[in-house]
Amino acid sequence: MRIAVDVLGGDHAPGEILKGVADALKSDFTADQFLLAGPPEVIEAGLRSHGIVDIPAILATDQVVESHEKPTKALKSKPRSTIALCVGAVKQGHAGGLISFGNTGAAVAAATFGLGMLPGMKRPGISVVLTGSAGKIVLLDAGANPQAKALHLFQYAVAGSAFAHDMHGIANPRVGLLNIGGEAGKGSPAVQEVHAMLEQSSLTFVGNVEGQELFAGVADVLVTDGFVGNMILKVVEGFVEYVVRESQAEKSAELRQTFRRLFGAADFADIGGATLLGVDGVVLIGHGRSHANAVAPALRAVRGDIEAGVNRHIIEAIGAEAPDSASQEAERD
Amino acid sequence: MRIAVDVLGGDHAPGEILKGVADALKSDFTADQFLLAGPPEVIEAGLRSHGIVDIPAILATDQVVESHEKPTKALKSKPRSTIALCVGAVKQGHAGGLISFGNTGAAVAAATFGLGMLPGMKRPGISVVLTGSAGKIVLLDAGANPQAKALHLFQYAVAGSAFAHDMHGIANPRVGLLNIGGEAGKGSPAVQEVHAMLEQSSLTFVGNVEGQELFAGVADVLVTDGFVGNMILKVVEGFVEYVVRESQAEKSAELRQTFRRLFGAADFADIGGATLLGVDGVVLIGHGRSHANAVAPALRAVRGDIEAGVNRHIIEAIGAEAPDSASQEAERD
Numbered sequence: 001m002r003i004a005v006d007v008l009g010g011d012h013a014p015g016e017i018l019k020g021v022a023d024a025l026k027s028d029f030t031a032d033q034f035l036l037a038g039p040p041e042v043i044e045a046g047l048r049s050h051g052i053v054d055i056p057a058i059l060a061t062d063q064v065v066e067s068h069e070k071p072t073k074a075l076k077s078k079p080r081s082t083i084a085l086c087v088g089a090v091k092q093g094h095a096g097g098l099i100s101f102g103n104t105g106a107a108v109a110a111a112t113f114g115l116g117m118l119p120g121m122k123r124p125g126i127s128v129v130l131t132g133s134a135g136k137i138v139l140l141d142a143g144a145n146p147q148a149k150a151l152h153l154f155q156y157a158v159a160g161s162a163f164a165h166d167m168h169g170i171a172n173p174r175v176g177l178l179n180i181g182g183e184a185g186k187g188s189p190a191v192q193e194v195h196a197m198l199e200q201s202s203l204t205f206v207g208n209v210e211g212q213e214l215f216a217g218v219a220d221v222l223v224t225d226g227f228v229g230n231m232i233l234k235v236v237e238g239f240v241e242y243v244v245r246e247s248q249a250e251k252s253a254e255l256r257q258t259f260r261r262l263f264g265a266a267d268f269a270d271i272g273g274a275t276l277l278g279v280d281g282v283v284l285i286g287h288g289r290s291h292a293n294a295v296a297p298a299l300r301a302v303r304g305d306i307e308a309g310v311n312r313h314i315i316e317a318i319g320a321e322a323p324d325s326a327s328q329e330a331e332r333d
Numbered sequence: 334m335r336i337a338v339d340v341l342g343g344d345h346a347p348g349e350i351l352k353g354v355a356d357a358l359k360s361d362f363t364a365d366q367f368l369l370a371g372p373p374e375v376i377e378a379g380l381r382s383h384g385i386v387d388i389p390a391i392l393a394t395d396q397v398v399e400s401h402e403k404p405t406k407a408l409k410s411k412p413r414s415t416i417a418l419c420v421g422a423v424k425q426g427h428a429g430g431l432i433s434f435g436n437t438g439a440a441v442a443a444a445t446f447g448l449g450m451l452p453g454m455k456r457p458g459i460s461v462v463l464t465g466s467a468g469k470i471v472l473l474d475a476g477a478n479p480q481a482k483a484l485h486l487f488q489y490a491v492a493g494s495a496f497a498h499d500m501h502g503i504a505n506p507r508v509g510l511l512n513i514g515g516e517a518g519k520g521s522p523a524v525q526e527v528h529a530m531l532e533q534s535s536l537t538f539v540g541n542v543e544g545q546e547l548f549a550g551v552a553d554v555l556v557t558d559g560f561v562g563n564m565i566l567k568v569v570e571g572f573v574e575y576v577v578r579e580s581q582a583e584k585s586a587e588l589r590q591t592f593r594r595l596f597g598a599a600d601f602a603d604i605g606g607a608t609l610l611g612v613d614g615v616v617l618i619g620h621g622r623s624h625a626n627a628v629a630p631a632l633r634a635v636r637g638d639i640e641a642g643v644n645r646h647i648i649e650a651i652g653a654e655a656p657d658s659a660s661q662e663a664e665r666d
Binding site: 186233234238242 | 465466479480511516544565569570572574
């Protein structure tokens, strides 16, 4: 099954994206597995410069939603943007999934409206995979839904659990709710409400997880709203940058290397991208700052998502989990 | 002016608190500058064991609000808790300020109800001082008010600005609003509303600040609600612990030392505590995990707060700033 690739989205696009695609073609991908959205001459010249002869199929366009543009407005004024063409290819079955390193809001909006939601799912959530003391952690939502309601958070728990099961091979993923205290009564009304819903669900709910436990391996899935999730990831990213910058004064190259290795845990540019869970299709959102070395891992993540059939499992789990309060709220929302 | 000290609050109380008080008495404090709340025999024995002969005045009690207790309930059932006695001493003018390393919620509740708010201020905010690329940054609220309204956030900006002016000597502190995007339309309705209020204020508003810029020195004061502020600080704390733990495998002691030095930026145990801005008195909330070495700096922070008269400046600034929308909302709230 093909993967649609947004060649023009991202801080270092198209150069680094094409270099990454070329790397993938030289290792474990073949040309017929890609559908590249962008200007044909740029794509061909770029891939050829990296020694690629067998050029994948191209969705020809030179429109792109820039990172500073308002998503909905830009999607309207640029009907042939790379992200719109990628979404269209998935919708029409020409591709089994897509990846974009461009404007995150545009990718979320184009995928949500273009592909629709999985049956029962209310809102998409960006699922980031972090590495903690005890292995991989799925954190969602990382920014798609900054004002999530209790039902949205509950569904993120269900979808994140299915993802951790299928992608990380965890039989009964432990689900934690990010909160500012350990007790059930902490947090906003939505957070308190979802706490009760999770306790009554068949998920393996480990209760509230405080910020300092994020990397401690106490849960395999961590649920929060898009404001908090986005803020956390960016703060850690900024903190790592700050420390690395300050440590430039250090003479030891070994020291700087060690920093980078340890900080890999927080660097989701390394992992390649985050999965947009909940939409009816496989959508990977790459980090805008990604360089070529993040592209091939991201392409493998898309392939892994497609092969695992996570979305089928999410539909089943959402159907099976719907608690009374959720189905009631579903009527309203 | 005396400082009231909660000797029983904190993970390592009373031992580490008393050791810290002894250190302070051996350097730049005298016995008549303290009022120690706790069991007299414990305080006397503890201080004597560290070579202190001149024992400060004591507010005798053996009641303490434990860290796991619900603040309001515990404050009711323990009328002579150390935190209640410290607040009482400030209220009655026997002390100019107080510090507690104990239950944060209890300190906030006891101070808010016992001392009342500064005229015009609606809610207290915990103000943490971080060190970034360009010096000190005041981040508030760090957990007192998890569901802050726009007016609360606006007043945090005003109070934080007065604090940065008085305590950090910054003539026109740059105020930033923590948000998940750079544009005015980002974030919750409360965040969007306070953005507009800050733009119309006489504060030096630098706009939205994203998570990755937290340590970048783009603002001297960073405003957010207590849920996000608390989460951010704890995530960074947990991340530092995680990296330090992982780096134990590193052979180089120099490396571990470098980590610790650089991570000082995020370690507010080092700074000693956070000021509870907005209440009618000087209240410092120490980190519960503090050891003795954090106590003397925290005591100096209390003394600095008292001497600077930050609260007078906050009252003036709140009065001067009240924009139309704020005064309207003040009627409602």
